Amino acid sequence: MDLESIARKAGVSRSTVSRVINDSPNVSEQTRQRVLAIIEEEDFHPNAAARALVKRRTDILGVVMPTSANVFFSDNNYYPLILAGLSDAIRQLDYAMLMWLGEVTHSDQHLMRRLSNPHLTDGLIFVSLPSDHPLYEKLSRLRQPFVMIDRPLTNVENTNYVSVDNVRAAEIATQHLIQLGRRRIAHIAGILAIADSCDRLVGYRNALRAAGLPIDERLIVESDFNYQTGYRAMQQLLPHKPDAVFASNDTVAAGALQAIHEAGLRVPDDLSLVGFDDVDVALQTDPPLTTIRQPIRAKGETAARLLVDLINGKLSAPQHVILPTELIVRQSCGAHSPTPKGGDARSADDLSE
Amino acid sequence: MDLESIARKAGVSRSTVSRVINDSPNVSEQTRQRVLAIIEEEDFHPNAAARALVKRRTDILGVVMPTSANVFFSDNNYYPLILAGLSDAIRQLDYAMLMWLGEVTHSDQHLMRRLSNPHLTDGLIFVSLPSDHPLYEKLSRLRQPFVMIDRPLTNVENTNYVSVDNVRAAEIATQHLIQLGRRRIAHIAGILAIADSCDRLVGYRNALRAAGLPIDERLIVESDFNYQTGYRAMQQLLPHKPDAVFASNDTVAAGALQAIHEAGLRVPDDLSLVGFDDVDVALQTDPPLTTIRQPIRAKGETAARLLVDLINGKLSAPQHVILPTELIVRQSCGAHSPTPKGGDARSADDLSE
DNA sequence: TTGTACGCGTTATCAC
DNA sequence: GTGATAACGCGTACAA
Numbered sequence: 001m002d003l004e005s006i007a008r009k010a011g012v013s014r015s016t017v018s019r020v021i022n023d024s025p026n027v028s029e030q031t032r033q034r035v036l037a038i039i040e041e042e043d044f045h046p047n048a049a050a051r052a053l054v055k056r057r058t059d060i061l062g063v064v065m066p067t068s069a070n071v072f073f074s075d076n077n078y079y080p081l082i083l084a085g086l087s088d089a090i091r092q093l094d095y096a097m098l099m100w101l102g103e104v105t106h107s108d109q110h111l112m113r114r115l116s117n118p119h120l121t122d123g124l125i126f127v128s129l130p131s132d133h134p135l136y137e138k139l140s141r142l143r144q145p146f147v148m149i150d151r152p153l154t155n156v157e158n159t160n161y162v163s164v165d166n167v168r169a170a171e172i173a174t175q176h177l178i179q180l181g182r183r184r185i186a187h188i189a190g191i192l193a194i195a196d197s198c199d200r201l202v203g204y205r206n207a208l209r210a211a212g213l214p215i216d217e218r219l220i221v222e223s224d225f226n227y228q229t230g231y232r233a234m235q236q237l238l239p240h241k242p243d244a245v246f247a248s249n250d251t252v253a254a255g256a257l258q259a260i261h262e263a264g265l266r267v268p269d270d271l272s273l274v275g276f277d278d279v280d281v282a283l284q285t286d287p288p289l290t291t292i293r294q295p296i297r298a299k300g301e302t303a304a305r306l307l308v309d310l311i312n313g314k315l316s317a318p319q320h321v322i323l324p325t326e327l328i329v330r331q332s333c334g335a336h337s338p339t340p341k342g343g344d345a346r347s348a349d350d351l352s353e
Numbered sequence: 354m355d356l357e358s359i360a361r362k363a364g365v366s367r368s369t370v371s372r373v374i375n376d377s378p379n380v381s382e383q384t385r386q387r388v389l390a391i392i393e394e395e396d397f398h399p400n401a402a403a404r405a406l407v408k409r410r411t412d413i414l415g416v417v418m419p420t421s422a423n424v425f426f427s428d429n430n431y432y433p434l435i436l437a438g439l440s441d442a443i444r445q446l447d448y449a450m451l452m453w454l455g456e457v458t459h460s461d462q463h464l465m466r467r468l469s470n471p472h473l474t475d476g477l478i479f480v481s482l483p484s485d486h487p488l489y490e491k492l493s494r495l496r497q498p499f500v501m502i503d504r505p506l507t508n509v510e511n512t513n514y515v516s517v518d519n520v521r522a523a524e525i526a527t528q529h530l531i532q533l534g535r536r537r538i539a540h541i542a543g544i545l546a547i548a549d550s551c552d553r554l555v556g557y558r559n560a561l562r563a564a565g566l567p568i569d570e571r572l573i574v575e576s577d578f579n580y581q582t583g584y585r586a587m588q589q590l591l592p593h594k595p596d597a598v599f600a601s602n603d604t605v606a607a608g609a610l611q612a613i614h615e616a617g618l619r620v621p622d623d624l625s626l627v628g629f630d631d632v633d634v635a636l637q638t639d640p641p642l643t644t645i646r647q648p649i650r651a652k653g654e655t656a657a658r659l660l661v662d663l664i665n666g667k668l669s670a671p672q673h674v675i676l677p678t679e680l681i682v683r684q685s686c687g688a689h690s691p692t693p694k695g696g697d698a699r700s701a702d703d704l705s706e
Numbered sequence: 707t708t709g710t711a712c713g714c715g716t717t718a719t720c721a722c
Numbered sequence: 723g724t725g726a727t728a729a730c731g732c733g734t735a736c737a738a
Binding site for chain 1: 396398399400401402403404405406411413430432433436437440441444447449450451452453454455463464466467469470471472473494580607608611633637639
C-alpha cells in the first residue's frame, strides 16, 4: 500500500496524493476530498522511512538517561518526572521520542553507534550525564544538535543546557538552617560526578562561610540520590553530632530521617532536616519535609522546546536556561511556616492536614 | 557522506561497502580491512531511513504507557521498573525504543496516526492499557505485532500478553490474613478498568468465600495506585472497623498506613496490612510491609523478548506468559516471619536491620 | 491545478 | 570476490 495505489484508486497522480497528505494549498478542494476519502478507506499511512530519506528529517528526538538503576528506578521519582515533562512536550511538538535508558556497559558500542548515527534522530537530549560517563567525551563529535538537562561539568560555555541555580538554592537552604540557630549543619551530597551535586555542595559551603561557621569535612557525606544511601549516609553522620542536615534530595532526606528516628532522635527537635526537589515523598514523611522546590517537569519541557528550536535553526547555540527554585518551609526544619495557609501551592492537597 | 563516497575512497563499489557493513562473508579480508579503515576514518554511519526503506524493518520497538501522570510519575515506581526491564531487553536485542508516555487526549489523533503507522516501528508493547482507553478499541486494526504487559480486559484469547496470576496472588494474600485470625478484611482495589485490579478483587472475594467469611461491600474501595488515593481510601474504610487491609499495591498500602496512624491505630496490633509488588517503599514503611512480590522488571524483559520472537515469526500468536509471584512476610501483617533470616531475598539489604 | 521525472541512500539480484 | 542495476516509497522541481 503506497502513494501510487492510492493515486490509482483516486484517479490522480502520485504527486497529488502527496500534496494532499502534506497539506499543500495547490490542490482543488474536490480532489482533496476524493483522495482523503480513499486514504481513510484504505487506512493508508505514508512510509516514515521513505519520507525521512527524502526530507532528511526523522521527526524523532532522542532522549538519553544513562544512569544506574539504583538512581533511576528506585524510590526517587525525579527522573520519571523529567520524563513526563519531556514526553508531554515532545508529543505536543509533533515529534516521537526515542529513549536510551540505564547503564551503558556491555552494549556500549551498540548504543554509541546508534547515538552517533546522525540519521536516526533529529536531535538529542541528555539527562544528568555524569562527567565520568563514556558518552561524555563523545559529545563533541556529535553531528546533531543536543541539549543537556542539568548542567555539564565541563565545557559549559559551548553546551546547551537547562538547569536551576543549584548554588543559590543550596545557599538558601543552608542559610535557612543557620537562621534557625543551627550550627553543626551536615550535608548529604549527591553523586559528585554530576554538576548539580557539586553546585549544591558549593552553595552549602558558601552559606557556612558567609555565616562565619566552620566547615567540618566529617559533616559532608556522598550519597546516590536514593533512600538507602541517604539512610547509610546519616548513620555515618550521627556520631559527629550534627544539629541539622541538608540533603541532596527528598528521597535521601527520607532515608536520613529513618536513621535519625532509629537513633532515638527527633526531627525537628534534635535535628533540622531540609531536602531538595519537593517531590511526593516530601509530604509523606513524618514530619513533612522542608525542601527546595524545583520545576522538574518544566525542565523536561523546556529542554524539548529548546532542542526543537535548535533543530529549526531558530536559535544559535549555546543556550543556557536557568529555571527558578523556591524554599518550601514545612515541619522538618523546626521553623514556623511563614505562610501557614495558601503559601504552599500544595497545601490544599497536603495529606497531613 | 554515503556509501558511494566511502566506496570511492576505498576504490571499490558501493555494493562491497554494503557487504562489509552487513558482515557478508563474500568479501576478501583485505578489502574488508581497507573499507573498515575508511569507515572509521570518516566516521561513517549508514542512513537508517534508507536501510529501513529497503529492508522493511526499522529495528525500532514502540512502547506505549498511556496512563495519567498521577499513576505513573507519582510515588509508585511500578512503571519505572517496567520501563527498566523493557529498556534493558530492547537494547540487548539490538533494537531502539520509541516511547509514548502519558495521557492520550489532545494529541490523540496525532498519536493514533503515528501508532497505527506500520512503518515506524516493527512492533508495539502496551503497558497496562485500560479497557476504557481510546487506544483499546483500535488494537484489532493494528497492522503490526504487539504484546501487552498486564492482561487485557477483553479479547484475551487473541492477544499476546505477559502478566502474573493476580487472582491466585490475591487469594494467597487474603488467605494469609484469614489464617492470622482476621475477620473483617478490607480491600483497597486498583483502577478497575485494568484487568489486574479486577483479578485481585476476584481473588480477594474468592478467599473470603472459601473461608466462609461474609463479603462486606463497604470494605471494598477503589484507588488510583498511588499514595494519596490509598490514604483517602483508608479514611473511607476506617469507620467500618476493618481488622485487616489488602492493598492493591505497596504505595497504596503506605498511604493507608498513614491514615491508620493518624487515626491512632497501630499496625499490626489493631490492623494487619498487606501490599502488592514488593517495591522499595515496602521496606521503608514502619512497620515494613508484608506484600506479594511480583517480578516487575522481568515482565518488561519478557514482553520485549516475546515481541521480537513474534516479529521474527518464531512464535505464532497468541502467547500468554504468566510469571510467578511470592508472598513476602514482614511485620505489617502481624505474623512471625516463617524464615526470619535468608528467606527473604532482600533481607541482607533490609534497612530495618 | 495536475502530472512527469528525478533523487534520497541503501539492500538485493544478478552478472562477471 | 566484486560491480552494475533495479527496487524501496516518497517529496519536489519543473513542465504542462
